[in-house]
Amino acid sequence: MHRALCPVETLYVGQRSRAVLSCSLRGPVDAAALSAAYDAMTEAHPGLRSRIAQDGTGHVLRLLDEDERPRLTTRSGDGEEAYATELNRPLPVGGPLSRAVLVSAPDGESHLFVLVIDHTVTDGHSSIALHNALWDRYRALVEGESAAEPAATGPHWPEPISRLLPPADESDTAKYLDSRLEDVRRHAVELVPYDAATGDGTGPQGRIEVHRLALDADLTARLRRTARDAGVSVHALIAAALLAAARRRLDGDGPRTLGCLSPVDLRSRLTPPVPATALVPAVTTHLQTLDVAGDSEPLELARTVHGRLADFLARGDQFHEMRITPEIPRTPTLQLATVIATNMGVVPGPRLPNGLRAVDVRLVPAREQYFPQAGRSPVMACVVSFEGRLSIELPHFTACFSPAFMRAFRDDVRAGLLRFATAAEPGPAAAVTA
Structure with missing residues (x-):
């Protein structure tokens, strides 16, 4: 499955710019539930599990194979060092257009979650909306609420904005x-x-x-x-x-x-x-x-x-x-x-479940x-x-x-x-x- 990029979206291919969203957290985080929440987002938004590919004289978004799709990465470490690392870590050409990382302090009470998305498939508003939707999904999972499953009708590619003018x-x-x-x-x-x-x-x-x-x-x-x-x-x-x-x-x-x-x-x-x-x-x-x-x-x-x-x-x-x-x-x-x-x-x-608090939320562009x-x-x-x-x-x-x-x-x-x-x-x- 693929979707052609419009001329406006193609400009981002060469820029290699990305949105870096981060959330500093205090309290317990269920890594398995957070991983499942990220998987749900990549299932609902095919751009997150796609790569950019050449197609003739243009470019397309092409779905990654199942073993290539991005998954949540978890590790222990210092939040400030982890933020600097993720800010400077690119989304490789030919790889997934998103990345999610959870870095936890040894005490298990302080965490940094970083969500990185290529600007070819997002902007500031949609990346913030996605970040909040991911945590909505996480909250539903850990609190046992029902959450709508993605439709099983195949990926839904959003229409390029340049075609809606x-x-x-x-x-x-x-x-x-x-x-x-x-x-x-x-x-x-x-x-x-x-x-x-x-x-x-x-x-x-x-x-x-x-x-x-x-x-x-x-x-x-x-x-x-x-x-x-x-x-x-x-x-x-x-x-x-x-x-x-x-x-x-x-x-x-x-x-x-x-x-x-x-x-x-x-x-x-x-x-x-x-x-x-x-x-x-x-x-x-x-x-x-x-x-x-x-x-x-x-x-x-x-x-x-x-x-x-x-x-x-x-x-x-x-x-x-x-x-x-x-x-x-x-x-x-x-x-x-x-x-x-x-x-x-x-x-x-x-919006987080009881016992978990967002200390800070940031959005930074990088290229x-x-x-x-x-x-x-x-x-x-x-x-x-x-x-x-x-x-x-x-x-x-x-x-x-x-x-x-x-x-x-x-x-x-x-x-x-x-x-x-x-x-x-x-x-x-x-x-x-x-």
Whole structure:
């Protein structure tokens, strides 16, 4: 059994990017039940037990044989070390497009569960939905609840999002592409220079690390109030803090052209809507360029980001953007930005059985290929609020951006967000970093 990839999904084949979901747990975990829950997910979602294969000039998802399908791996060890290992462990080409690992401390009370999924078959929303569904299944198994078994009618492949777009005139799409190409030609963005690269790719072997900024529920609520009072989104405030931090890494005080790339979820914008449980990438992007000076007012930056993104969505340009995505390999500047600010919004954490508690839940993007020799690149920020607490993950490759550089960048963004948060309600404020 196989399913052809659409041109948009094919772009992820070369990127080799993946979603890394992790859940730190306290309490007893039944490894057999968790293994059965993961098996149920891979049975219900054939993309998880598939590999990418060449098919003529294109690519397909091809089901793995039974002895090749992914199974839960369990081992003992330290959670932090295990997280670093799994973050840097790729999904091999030709192998399964998902991986699940449970690492338990010797006392059996502390655990780390890591779920890794290739972006060819998922996005942030569907990976979070899958993670929660897996734990729903686990809870049902250990508590003896009845759970629906997967239908025995063969694998159900979700339809590619690019085939669900509303109809459009080809000439309108061509005009949109011409306009975008002209915009990126006239407004070339500046990227953040690396501080750790040798420039020729011959330096020390790098690794993926993550610097994290997490706000507690009170600070998150205050940030939302600031956004509401200013008539902007929390996403716009975060984008403004990222842009300001990036500008401070460039020379001089005058205006510099910076780009902000905002992924846009298409699921709720289609008719009928596509549920998050459909394991398929359903994201397009919005790129805007702004002239940012050393003394630019962050709230004005936020208003600009918010207004332009709102206009983009009101015009329905998100559908045109998805249609022109196959042009990106020929013109990478269509998605070239100084900062990339994802936004999963407010999402629930997993519902666990009595006696088991989720201490922390994280979503971090990673990929296999980084290019220290390029000398500069966008800064990625993965933003999600689990259970009302905002978290910003800043993954980086240490042969490009050093840990010290990203730690300072993280602290700079944190300071900007705290200024926004304290504007809503005076008083002492603190943020948690990791």
